[in-house]
Amino acid sequence: MKSYIDLIEQTFYWPQKEFNVEDNALKFHDVPLMDIIEKYGTPLKLTYLPKISQNINQAREYFANAFKKLNYKGDYTYCYCTKSSHFSFVMEEALKAGVHMETSSSFDIPIVRKMHEKGFLSKQHYVVCNGFKRPLYRQYINELINDGFENVVPVLDDLNEIDSYEAEAKNPFKVGIRIASDEEPTFEFYTSRLGIRYNDVIDLYQNKIAKSEKAKLKMLHFFINTGIKDTAYYWSELGRFIDKYCELKKIAPELDTIDIGGGFPIKTSLGFEYDYQYMVDQIVENIQWICEKNNVETPNIMTEFGSYTVGESGATIYSIFTPSYLFKMFKVTLKIFV
Structure with a gap:
């Protein structure tokens, strides 16, 4: 091993x-980076826009493949998680690729x-409104509903949130329910800080949503902080979520969609490996199996990919003016090791 490129080629696929x-x-x-550096200098942040639409279309393909393989009955909808990047050129590129939008605070509604x-x-685009709703956020959501945005879906995060929409929304509206999943035992908060407890979901529907003349239950929302990983914990939580969907679907026939949130990992090192198609296949297969076991119609599937949409499209470039003492020591150590 005589050079850094030797190390790269022997450690990673290159x-x-x-x-x-x-x-x-x-x-x-x-894209030749040196040409850009010579023109604009450093430090420099750049975004390769085609990568955004590539990832969006790739995710659609993963789900289309799984649906076809399993003969899954339902549609797939890709939402972009706006908090991942608010830059207009990013938003426009994602929307040109046909995504819908997910918001998480009042700052997102003007966007x-x-x-x-x-x-x-x-x-007619879906605008899925997640997050805890403070008064201004709720006001903005009601204004969208009243202005004729047909598919604004406030995802209920507490038991009383729907009261605001009942009081202020003039048009019929759709709602979702976010379920508070259990986090991994090693997580600081064992139960998610967001969402409705499993034991309260049925009561919320029967006592408030079902009695409303304007509200319609559209979706059930699921998200865990660890992201989509091939672990016993993830599959256990997903299965528990689908069981609750089946229970709720039997008394709420208008419920036709599950939102499994985001959580696709992205490439943050040259050694990154992740089988996206396998994970999507397993997710769809688990949903289908549990629904068939409960004699319930399979739901449409919605995702909210943010980092996956934009994370691999950006780069930050720096110049090295002089090596530090630690870098010199690393070179000496590496030379001795070799």
Whole structure:
């Protein structure tokens, strides 16, 4: 091992889809970085926009493949999690790829308005409103409903949230229910700080949603902080969630969608490995199996991918002016090791 490139080639698969070296210069998605550096200098942040639509379409393909393989009855909807990046060029690129939107605070609703004004988002797009709803956030949601945004879906995060929409919304509206999942035992909070407890879901539907003349239960929402991982914990929580969907579906025939949140990991190192298609296949298969076992119609599936949408499209470039003492020590150690 005589050079750094030797270390890279012997440790990782190289070159990779995103990176390659040509004439001793690094390329990022076939874009020559040195040309950009010479023009704009450093430090520099850049976004390779085509990667956004590539990841969106790739996720759609994963679910389409799983649906076809399993003969799954239902539709798939891709929502973009706005808090991952609020830059207009990112939002516009995602919306051009046909995504719907997920919001998490009052700061996001003016973005929905702006995207509609610019023609990137219609009043038929889904706007899934997550997060704890403070008064301004609820006001903005009611205004969207009253302005004719047909598929605004406030996801109820506490037992009294629906009261605001009942009082202020003039048009019929859809709602979702976020279920508070149990976190991993090692997590600081064993039960999620957000959402409705499993034991309260049926009561919330029967006592408030079912009695409403304007509200319609559209979806059940599920999310865990660890993301989508092939662990016993993830499959246990997903199974528990689908069991609750089946129980609720039997008394709420209008419920037709589950939102499994986000959580696709992204490439943060050259050694990253993750079988996306396998995980999607397993998710869809588990949903289908539990629904069939309970004699319940399989739901439409919605996701809210944020980091997965934009995380691999960006790069930050720095210049090294002088090596530090620690770097010099590392080189000496490496030389001795070799």
